[in-house]
Amino acid sequence: MSFESALALMGFAFVMSISPGPGNFLLLASGANFGFSRSLPLVFGISLGFLSMVFGVGVGLGQVLAEFPVLYTALRVACAAYVLWLALKIGRSRALGPGETEKMAAPISFVQASLFQLLNPKAWAVALIVTVSYTSAESYMTSLLLLIAVFAVVNIPSISVWALSGSALRNLLAKGNRIAVFNIGMALLLIASMAPMLLMN
Template identity: 60%
Template sequence: MPLDTIFALAGFAFVMSVSPGPGNFLLLASGANFGFIRSLPLVLGISLGFLYMVVLVGLGLGQVFDIFPLTGHIIRLTCGIYVVWLAVKMARSGSLGPQGEQPIGKPFSFAQAAALQLVNPKAWTVAFILTASYVDPNRPAASLATLVPIFAFVNLPSISLWAISGKALRRFLGQGQRLFVFNILMAALLVLSMVPVLLGSTS
């Protein structure tokens, strides 16, 4: 892959990774509730779940949506149900301990995070754009072998910033009912962030 293409891919990966979205809202909330270390499974699940999706699309899974358009509608419906479930779980998330130090409750798991990406229409859309722009249709496996590590190298630290930012808010949110209000707000943003793609298309 030419150097200018690598830089273009890295820039695309950074913008797509650091911009607000369902996964990043989850990371912000998880960082605030549980700290960065306990949010690592969520970070890895979001990143690796998306990259797995990119590999599937790059190897030809995207053609399924052209052959069976109903698949896109099923994904959107499944995503809507799953996102609402995640939002409820987030809104009812455990609070900080008495000193704002000891987390109470359980953070989202790796599997839950990866599942979110696999039913996330926004992630599917980005995966289609990414593979259409940077995968050689004549050499898809070779292209993906270069693309995936570059995207992961940029994506992991970029999305981690959201969990780190959440952790930075822990002391402030540990006072009164601030964390409760914060969790409700994050749950609402999670649902609202998916409305445009849920009403749109997966391709």
């Protein structure tokens, strides 16, 4: 991969990673409810889930989905169910303090975050774009692994900004019922951010 291609990939990775989307809304909500350190499994799960997807697409999984549309349909149905479950979990959370009965019991786990990315149609589309655009036919596997490494270096710090931003809001949201309103808003944003991908033909 040339220096120019690496810079272009880093720019693409930054824009895709930092821009609003379902994974980043989850990170913002988790940071606000649990703080940054307890949201780290979510950060790494989201990143690993996506990077695993890039590798899968790179070795032919994307072609399998194209040849068997029923698999992609099943993916979208599973994604819709999972997003609604996550939104319900976030939206029902009401408190930051210990001992509150309606607070989220625990942050979204590393495994749940990884699965979320694997069920995210937007992430599949980005994975397809990046593997087609930034790999070389002459040294395909090497360029694919290098692509994944570069994307990881940019992706993890970029999405961490969302968890840090949520954590910075904790003191503000701890007053009154602000956290309840915030979590309902995050749940609605999560659903809205996924709706175009889930409803497209």
